[in-house]
Amino acid sequence: MLxxxxxxxxxxxxxxxxxxxxxxxxxxxxxxxxxxIEPYYLTNNSSKTRETLQQLLKSVGIEAPLHHIYSSSLATAKYVATICKNNKVNVVGEAGIRTALLEEGLEITEEQSDVLVMGIDRQISYEKLVKASAYIQNGAKLIGTNEDIKFPNENGFAPGNGSFVHLVSNVAGVTPLFIGKPSPVMLQIIADEHQFKKEEMVMIGDNYDTDILCGIHFGCDTIHVNTGVTPTEIVKQQAQLPTYCVENLIELLK
Known part of the structure; x- marks a missing residue:
């Protein structure tokens, strides 16, 4: 491997x-x-702040510098700040996306605004979905932090943010905009902030539809690991293949 x-x-x-x-x-x-070599970490999980992600990495034995951690919340907030006319946004989501939006100088409101941002909300309710659908039908642009339909946990898979965004978009009859992977936005931010060329970077992930396509769209090498969402046999059937396919990352040390 390079x-x-x-x-x-x-x-x-x-x-x-x-x-x-x-x-x-x-x-x-x-x-x-x-x-x-200090790695970088990219997650579509919009519920956690950088500090929370840093602590989670520490709990599994990894010390990670704060400025090496990137989430769909951070990328989404940067984008929304460029399109919000009055700096007010409607939000469905947890601390990660709310903190990122506030840090970009945006105001979170319950009144109708021009933009509705949806991140994963583990306290989601029918009432929240009804209100979100109303915001969109009344003219708000629907922006999802990420399109993940599911994500792995200790018991298998749980519903991801994309499941709820598509529910709202189907009710309102609109097409949502997603900022997280497979969009290459986070990789581009890393390249810009740390002065890397694309050939110096590699994207490593378990989900072909998000992680691997993110790297492919960005134009850097990719490594698929068979430890999560997409099985290797499914990956090998795709038209655009990862640069490398491994069962797990230990294989790269042999």
Missing amino acids: AYKAYCFDLDGTVYRGKMGIESAVQFIHHLQRQG
């Missing part, structure tokens, strides 16, 4: 599953750190 300067890891299904670390990934990251 040597890279920026190893960009997905989190859920790649580095950990729920609250349990994936040992092969943890060992590989420790190996990189011993070589003086």
Whole structure:
């Protein structure tokens, strides 16, 4: 395998599953750190702040600098700040997306606004979905932090943010805009902020439709690991293949 300067890891299904670390990934990251290479972490999970993600990584044995952690919330907030006319937004989501929007100078309101942002909300209710659908039908632009239909946990898979965004979009009859992977926005932010060329970067993930396509859309190399959402046999049937396919990241150390 080629040597890279920026190893960009997905989190859920790649580095950990729920609250349990994936040992092969943890060992590989420790190996990189011993070589003086500090990885980057990209997650479509919009519920957590950078600080919370840093603590979660620490709980599975990984010390990660705060400025090496990127989420769909951060990328979404940066985008929304550029299109919001009056700096007010409607939001469905948890602390991660709410904090990111506030840090971009936006105001979260319950009144009708021009933009509705949807991130994962584990306290989702029928009432919240009804209100979100009304915002869109009254003219708000629907922006989802990510399109993940499901994500792995300790017991299998749980509904992802994309499931709820598509529900609202179907009710309102609109097409949502998604910012998280497979959009290459987060990889582009890393390249811009840390001055990397595309050939110096590699995207590592378990989900072909988000992680691998994110790297392909961006134009960097990709590594698919068979530890989460998309089985290797399904990946190998795709028209656009990852640069590498491994069962787990320990294979790369042999």
